[in-house]
Amino acid sequence: MDWETIRKDTEPVVPPRLPDYERARSTFTWAEAHGALAGLPGGGLNIAYEAVDRHAASDRAGKAALRCVARDDTVAEVTYAELARRTARFANVLRALGVARGERVFTLLGRCPELYTTVLGTLKNADVLCPLFPAFGPDPVEQRLRLGDARVLVTTAALYRKKVAGRRDALPGLEHVLIVGPGAGELPGTSSFDELTAAAADTFTIPPTSPGDMALLHFTSGTTGTPKGAVHVHEAVVAHYVTAAYALDLHPDDVYWCTADPGWVTGMSYGVIAPLVHGVTTIVDEGDYDARRWYRILGEQRVTVWYTAPTALRMLMRATPRHGPYDLPRSYDLSALRLIASVGEPLNPEAVLWGRDVLGLPVHDNWWQTETGCIMIANFAACDIRPGSMGRPLPGVEATVLRTGEDGRARVAGGRVTEVESPDEEGELALRPGWPSMFRAYLHDEERYDAAFADGWYLTGDLVRRDADGWYWFVGRADDVIKSAGHLIGPFEVESALMEHPAVAEAGVIGRPDPVAGNVVKAFVSLRPGVEPSPGLRRELLAFARRRLGPAVTPREITFDPNLPKTRSGKVMRRLLRARELGLPTGDLSTLEGSA
Numbered sequence: 001m002d003w004e005t006i007r008k009d010t011e012p013v014v015p016p017r018l019p020d021y022e023r024a025r026s027t028f029t030w031a032e033a034h035g036a037l038a039g040l041p042g043g044g045l046n047i048a049y050e051a052v053d054r055h056a057a058s059d060r061a062g063k064a065a066l067r068c069v070a071r072d073d074t075v076a077e078v079t080y081a082e083l084a085r086r087t088a089r090f091a092n093v094l095r096a097l098g099v100a101r102g103e104r105v106f107t108l109l110g111r112c113p114e115l116y117t118t119v120l121g122t123l124k125n126a127d128v129l130c131p132l133f134p135a136f137g138p139d140p141v142e143q144r145l146r147l148g149d150a151r152v153l154v155t156t157a158a159l160y161r162k163k164v165a166g167r168r169d170a171l172p173g174l175e176h177v178l179i180v181g182p183g184a185g186e187l188p189g190t191s192s193f194d195e196l197t198a199a200a201a202d203t204f205t206i207p208p209t210s211p212g213d214m215a216l217l218h219f220t221s222g223t224t225g226t227p228k229g230a231v232h233v234h235e236a237v238v239a240h241y242v243t244a245a246y247a248l249d250l251h252p253d254d255v256y257w258c259t260a261d262p263g264w265v266t267g268m269s270y271g272v273i274a275p276l277v278h279g280v281t282t283i284v285d286e287g288d289y290d291a292r293r294w295y296r297i298l299g300e301q302r303v304t305v306w307y308t309a310p311t312a313l314r315m316l317m318r319a320t321p322r323h324g325p326y327d328l329p330r331s332y333d334l335s336a337l338r339l340i341a342s343v344g345e346p347l348n349p350e351a352v353l354w355g356r357d358v359l360g361l362p363v364h365d366n367w368w369q370t371e372t373g374c375i376m377i378a379n380f381a382a383c384d385i386r387p388g389s390m391g392r393p394l395p396g397v398e399a400t401v402l403r404t405g406e407d408g409r410a411r412v413a414g415g416r417v418t419e420v421e422s423p424d425e426e427g428e429l430a431l432r433p434g435w436p437s438m439f440r441a442y443l444h445d446e447e448r449y450d451a452a453f454a455d456g457w458y459l460t461g462d463l464v465r466r467d468a469d470g471w472y473w474f475v476g477r478a479d480d481v482i483k484s485a486g487h488l489i490g491p492f493e494v495e496s497a498l499m500e501h502p503a504v505a506e507a508g509v510i511g512r513p514d515p516v517a518g519n520v521v522k523a524f525v526s527l528r529p530g531v532e533p534s535p536g537l538r539r540e541l542l543a544f545a546r547r548r549l550g551p552a553v554t555p556r557e558i559t560f561d562p563n564l565p566k567t568r569s570g571k572v573m574r575r576l577l578r579a580r581e582l583g584l585p586t587g588d589l590s591t592l593e594g595s596a
């Protein structure tokens with residue numbers, strides 16, 4: 001890509017929208033998509049310029065970039081012009097502290113305006129941003145600060161005291177800790193974020209950054225093992241922009257809300273970057289999850305596009321079952337809502353239909369990973385949904401299904417892999433590298449990175465099938481798939497069937513070794529509020545699942561478990577259910593919910 005020859009627009013060019021999926025796929029090129037972004041005035045590309053400065057220099061300057069809803073429900077807006085000034089101030093702070101190009105700035109913050117300032121100011125100074133999940137305990141925080149070579153940390157006094165202060169000696173590279181809000185004065189070795197930024201100049205010229213310069217470091221969720229540090233570059237912004245147009249249908253007048261925590265890749269790519277690049281108003285919710293509060297924000301803030309996750313939807317489903325009553329959502333005016341999308345875990349068909357019945361809109365599932373950096377496969381905004389399917393590959397994304405071996409991973413023979421031959425044949429999902437937000441490394445782990453590629457494909461570690469019309473259906477993670485009596489059973493299918501029973505809130509399914517079948521299916525089930533576990537209910541659920549799934553796939557055993565183990569990004573940790581069941585070592589639990 002020749003950066004000097006691309007078009008320099010101040011207003012983004014919106015790529016052609018669907019519903020013409022086939023046309024969009026056949027005419028789309030990433031090179032052209034690059035042209036939709038402005039590029040730095042002096043040449044090069046920088047995420048922060050696309051997200052803020054470009055708008056601040058346009059007639060969008062006075063528009064609200066952020067609409068912050070505080071815990072007490074007070075609302076405060078930050079315009080694009082103000083965000084440009086704040087991020088310039090923070091970039092100046094970093095420069096004054098001597099933070100050199102490419103050095104790492106970490107955040108340990110909930111969603112708050114200072115998070116946006118830090119992320120975008122860091123990128124302006126050509127530094128690398130790595131977000132941490134604020135509910136992490138001291139061990140995972142220290143582990144990631146060390147692995148990611150943190151030089152600067154932005155956090156609050158309370159989080160610092162609890163999670164970092166006692167570890168500071170073990171982190172000699174962590175030179176600067178900046179405290180947002182009160183408390184810096186009482187904490188040795190820290191400075192006040194607010195004082196430093198207030199004293200800094202509010203203009204900043206972004207130094208030239210190239211599309212290939214490292215911009216973001218994201219640790220994976222740790223669902224299958226030790227979290228990996230995925231490295232992303234400035235060019236990723238092209239993919240954030242395009243995919244938010246296709247999969248989330250963002251238009252400049254939207255009021256957009258992404259509920260993902262900013263500590264995870266979704267919360268950054270689609271909670272910070274993509275909406276700002278599109279020039280929309282983004283909700284910054286500083287409160288905790290609470291069904292009533294969420295319905296209220298959707299209604300009172302007139303949210304038009306909502307990006308959330310299955311775990312959050314299941315929480316709402318507990319509060320408002322599909323069979324009613326709908327009093328809670330009906331007490332808010334949700335008529336502005338135009339699109340609901342979900343990512344992170346398989347979305348059970350039940351949740352898609354729940355959205356349709358309770359919120360008036362079905363839920364659009366989409367699939368991607370920390371590694372891919374952007375949405376890859378989606379039920380498009382303007383197309384029909386196939387409930388239970390993750391959708392179809394986005395324009396510019398080439399996907400396939402590869403034949404797998406015994407271990408559930410793509411079989412590589414003589415350096416070659418084989419694609420499945422017929423529709424609906426299960427195999428490992430693979431992607432052809434080349435999209436802009438593709439990860440460029442696992443930090444300090446070249447071997448693992450190399451092992452993720454074969455024969456020109458990136459191997460995702462997820463098992464899927466593709467139907468005759470080209471829609472992809474998630475089967476399970478290769479590590480979670482159950483081999484039973486010659487069948488490969490995806491836990492998702494079994495969990496979805498159980499979820500259709502009105503008593504079931506959530507389910508996690510594993511294989512338990514069995515001398516005859518190899519493995520038998522075992523389900524862990526949490527029940528809806530007010531439903532009591534009983535042997536009768538267990539029998540009923542077993543029969544219910546058997547009718548839907550047939551004898552080969554149905555669970556042999558069901559255990560009621562009100563607290564299914566989950567990652568902090570809300571995914572059921574089947575490997576932990578399995579380890580507990582079999583008395584095996586539990587492995588890396590740094591991302592286990594509630595382990596702090």
Ligand code: ATP
Pocket residue numbers: 220221222223224225226227228342343344345346347365366367368369370371390460461462474477569571
């Ligand atoms: P780790 O790689 O550390 O084990 P992780 O894979 O959960 O953790 P993420 O990158 O946060 O880390 O999650 C990506 C994974 O989440 C995908 O590989 C897939 O298994 C799952 N996933 C994401 N979206 C969907 C979806 N729509 N349907 C099914 N699974 C999904």
Ligand code: MG
Pocket residue numbers: 220369461
């Ligand atoms: Mg993964």
